[in-house]
Amino acid sequence: MLTKKQIELLRFIHERLTENGVPPSFDEMKEALDLKSKSGIHRLILALEERGFIRRLPNRARALEVIRLPDAHVPRPGRQRFAPSVIEGNLGKVPSPAPAAAPEIASRNIAIPVMGRIAAGTPISAIQSRSHTVDISPDFLSHGEHYALEVRGDSMIEAGIFDGDLVVIRKQETADTGDIVVALIDDEEATLKRLRRKGASIALEAANPNYETRIFGPDRVRVQGKLVSLVRRY
Secondary structure (H helix, E strand, C coil): CCCHHHHHHHHHHHHHHHHHCCCCCHHHHHHHHCCCCHHHHHHHHHHHHHCCCEEECCCCCCCEEECCCCCCCCCCCCCCCCCCCCCCCCCCECCCCCCCCCHHHHCCCEEEEEEEEEECCCCEECCCCCCEEEEECHHHCCCCEEEEEEEECCCCHHHCCCCCCEEEEECCCCCCCCCEEEEEECCCEEEEEEEEEECCEEEEECCCCCCCCEEECHHHEEEEEEEEEEECCC
């Protein structure tokens, strides 16, 4: 499960190795991905290495080896940011109210796609691959499309969200101050935080005094959904 930038870099390295057997330099990678600094490339390479897609060969400059490519690794051209690939139809959608003559239909659970993990702590790479589904009662949903994420971290414990919880998110691109949202930072990292607006800036606020509030310019943060409920297993 890779971010768009990770996939772009993996494909670029693979194509260069296929063409001439030599991996691209950091400057070439930075230019190809339109990043501002080499540190961003370094972070992407570390993520790909940790996930087992590439290997850095010791004692050799610019020595990279592509171990494998993701099974479904190419986002559609023009897709510029993380968007959960919610299946069309009734999956992840709250159906219209059932006719009064058939109340048993309205009580059926709804299958919500689980899109991977979300950090309630230090931001982790954004996840955009559906792993499985979970059945949720319509009572815990609002109107619109929904997806679920597994929580990793403890930064939202004072909001009642714990490591291992499954949060149910309504897919939307706007949110009000005070909402708990899935926030995508710099189109690369996703986190679950309370959103606050401070003038033209956006603050992502933890619900744990051990974590600092992070403040970003409005062009660096995209709302990917709003928390509507959570599931906890014992």
